Amino acid sequence: MGNSIRLDGNNPEEAFSMSNGGTDAFLNVLLISGSPLAKTISQKRLLVWLAEKDQIVTRGNSGFDIIDMPWDPDTFGEDKAFLITVINAALERKNWELLDYSPDSKIIDSYLEQFKSLVTAVTPQIINKAALHDWLSDKDNDDPVNCGFPKCRKHGVLLSFFGCQVCNG
Numbered sequence: 001m002g003n004s005i006r007l008d009g010n011n012p013e014e015a016f017s018m019s020n021g022g023t024d025a026f027l028n029v030l031l032i033s034g035s036p037l038a039k040t041i042s043q044k045r046l047l048v049w050l051a052e053k054d055q056i057v058t059r060g061n062s063g064f065d066i067i068d069m070p071w072d073p074d075t076f077g078e079d080k081a082f083l084i085t086v087i088n089a090a091l092e093r094k095n096w097e098l099l100d101y102s103p104d105s106k107i108i109d110s111y112l113e114q115f116k117s118l119v120t121a122v123t124p125q126i127i128n129k130a131a132l133h134d135w136l137s138d139k140d141n142d143d144p145v146n147c148g149f150p151k152c153r154k155h156g157v158l159l160s161f162f163g164c165q166v167c168n169g
């Protein structure tokens with residue numbers, strides 16, 4: 001079983017698939033490169049949402065639609081630009097020395113480039129405007145998004161309620 005990342009479930013051709021191991025590495029590099037770049041709450045939320053796709057608990061079921069990320073319509077443009085900056089930082093191997101292994105660069109670059117092209121295609125018109133509210137309303141008071149967005153001391157990665165996605169791998 002792999003994981004499919006789609007722009008929008010209604011357009012199945014705008015998608016790519018990753019193996020389970022590949023998904024873990026894909027999330028590792030996005031979080032390790034991107035976490036130090038997240039400054040605003042809406043930016044941190046996007047990365048924590050990705051961290052919640054941790055393979056440890058969702059094996060084989062980590063696929064998602066980009067329109068269902070917790071986009072804040074008020075800051076959509078700057079948050080989309082932020083996410084592309086995060087992908088570029090991962091492509092530049094920013095902070096990869098903090099990983100205790102070397103991801104397969106060729107495969108990861110292919111995933112990151114395909115993810116970038118889907119994120120580039122997302123628009124305010126097609127985002128799921130209920131996604132942010134629905135996601136937040138399911139959260140406990142002690143969820144990291146409600147507790148000042150703590151980070152892993154070892155990896156500098158924003159934590160989800162599963163902990164550090166990199167430590168968990």
Ligand SMILES: [Zn+2]
Pocket residue numbers: 152153154155156157164165166167168
């Ligand atoms: Zn960690």
